[in-house]
Every structure is written in structure tokens, then in C-alpha cells.
Amino acid sequence: MIFESHAHYDDDAFDEDRESLLASMPESGIEYVINVGASLKSTASTVELTKKYPFVYGAAGVHPSETAELNEENFKWIKEQCMQPKIVAVGEIGLDYYWEEPEHEVQRIWFERQLDLAREVKKPLIIHSRDAAQETMEILLAKNAKEMGGVIHCYSYSAEMAREYVKLGFYIGIGGVVTFKNGKKMKDVVEAIPIERILLETDSPYLAPEPNRGKRNSSLNLPYIAQKIAEIKNMSYDEVVEITNRNAKELFRIK
Numbered sequence: 403m404i405f406e407s408h409a410h411y412d413d414d415a416f417d418e419d420r421e422s423l424l425a426s427m428p429e430s431g432i433e434y435v436i437n438v439g440a441s442l443k444s445t446a447s448t449v450e451l452t453k454k455y456p457f458v459y460g461a462a463g464v465h466p467s468e469t470a471e472l473n474e475e476n477f478k479w480i481k482e483q484c485m486q487p488k489i490v491a492v493g494e495i496g497l498d499y500y501w502e503e504p505e506h507e508v509q510r511i512w513f514e515r516q517l518d519l520a521r522e523v524k525k526p527l528i529i530h531s532r533d534a535a536q537e538t539m540e541i542l543l544a545k546n547a548k549e550m551g552g553v554i555h556c557y558s559y560s561a562e563m564a565r566e567y568v569k570l571g572f573y574i575g576i577g578g579v580v581t582f583k584n585g586k587k588m589k590d591v592v593e594a595i596p597i598e599r600i601l602l603e604t605d606s607p608y609l610a611p612e613p614n615r616g617k618r619n620s621s622l623n624l625p626y627i628a629q630k631i632a633e634i635k636n637m638s639y640d641e642v643v644e645i646t647n648r649n650a651k652e653l654f655r656i657k
């Protein structure tokens with residue numbers, strides 16, 4: 403069965419049919435979902451979803467674009483959420499230099515603080531990194547992130563950089579972009595790294611794969627992504643599903 407390593411079912415886009423959609427996941431071949439926090443609010447909603455659905459696990463953390471909301475007090479609260487029984491990772495955290503706000507210095511400070519937190523609570527990392535390849539790598543090296551391990555989610559950099567992250571012990575999250583007609587760069591990435599280092603993800607409700615590009619995304623689209631990876635790697639669909647499932651269980655320590 404499929405392991406969805408990155409989705410945001412707390413998003414407003416699911417307000418109308420969240421319950422029925424999530425209820426349909428197990429019968430549609432989705433074994434587990436990691437719902438990923440991206441702010442204080444979505445971390446709280448993530449914890450709620452993990453309590454409600456046996457197959458939903460969660461990550462607690464604040465996305466770089468939301469770091470302006472952090473302070474010492476609510477950072478303590480994030481740490482408490484990391485102790486919840488089904489919170490299996492710290493994320494999504496990182497750097498997003500596509501945006502000028504919040505200031506890059508603010509993003510960096512809270513990225514480092516959340517890396518220290520992950521070390522303290524002994525959880526793996528879910529990293530969001532956009533237009534900040536080199537600096538993300540430097541910070542992960544400086545913080546010895548190899549110890550925590552993690553995934554570079556919605557990976558968007560070069561094949562060479564992917565190999566560097568793999569050397570650091572990280573997994574690479576592959577989503578809908580690999581199915582896009584202009585997705586050559588992601589195909590090179592998938593070719594460059596072993597299947598044992600790939601996680602399947604959607605980033606729902608964003609980035610729906612072909613043939614549903616532009617529509618609201620959900621984990622039910624993961625077969626299109628697995629199929630594309632199977633084609634690129636010249637493997638069977640079942641092998642891709644099985645190995646990426648095992649990869650995710652190993653990273654998030656789910657039996």
C-alpha cells in the first residue's frame with residue numbers, strides 16, 4: 403500500500419469533504435498519511451487529525467514563510483506538540499528565499515531553532531527549501547542534521563544537489579512535478595538517486611500531478627506519481643510502492 407509522506411488535510415480546500423475524503427483513503431490503497439504542520443494553527447489541526455484517524459500521523463513545525471509568528475512562548479508550545487504520541491517529525495521547516503518576507507535572517511534563526519528542537523526531541527526533519535539550496539545544505543551540515551535524518555520535501559533542486567542530500571542521509575520527496583511535461587529536471591533527479599532514498603508525496607492540496615494538474619490535489623493521485631517513477635527507473639509499479647512505503651516507515655519509525 404501507498405505511504406503519503408506529505409499532505410495538508412487541515413487546509414481550507416478540504417473543508418467541504420474532509421471527512422469523506424479521508425475515510426476513503428484506506429480502501430483506495432493509502433496505508434498512512436503524514437499531515438504536515440506549517441504554522442501554529444496547522445500544527446494544532448494536525449494533532450487533531452492524528453487523534454481522529456488511525457492512519458494519519460503528523461509533523462509539528464512552522465514553515466519558513468510563517469516564522470514571523472514565532473516567539474519564545476509559542477515555541478515552547480511547538481515543543482509540547484512534538485511529544486504527542488503520533489507526531490513523528492519536526493516540519494515543515496527550512497528556508498524559502500523565493501519570498502522576501504519574513505526577512506531571511508528571521509527564517510534562518512527559526513530554522514536553526516527548530517533543528518535544535520528536532521535534535522532535542524529526537525525526531526526526523528521535514529525540510530522545505532526553495533531558492534536556498536546552498537544555504538540549506540550549509541545549515542544542515544553545521545547542525546549535524548545527519549543525526550536526525552529527514553526528507554527534503556517537494557525537492558526542486560538539481561540532480562547533483564540531490565546526491566549531496568542523499569550522502570547526508572536524507573530522503574528526497576518526489577511529488578506531482580515529476581509528471582509534468584516540463585518536468586525534465588525532476589526526472590533527472592529520480593534517475594540520479596536510488597529508489598531506497600525516495601519518498602512519495604503530494605503536498606495536497608497543491609501540485610496535483612498529470613492528468614489532474616491544476617485541480618485540488620489529494621493522496622488519491624499518488625498512483626500517477628508512483629507510475630511515473632516506475633517508468634523512469636524501469637521498475638514495476640508495485641516495487642516503487644513497496645520500497646517507498648518501507649522508506650517512509652523507516653524514516654518516521656512507524657511499524
Ligand code: NI
Binds near residue numbers: 408410438
Ligand atoms: Ni507542504
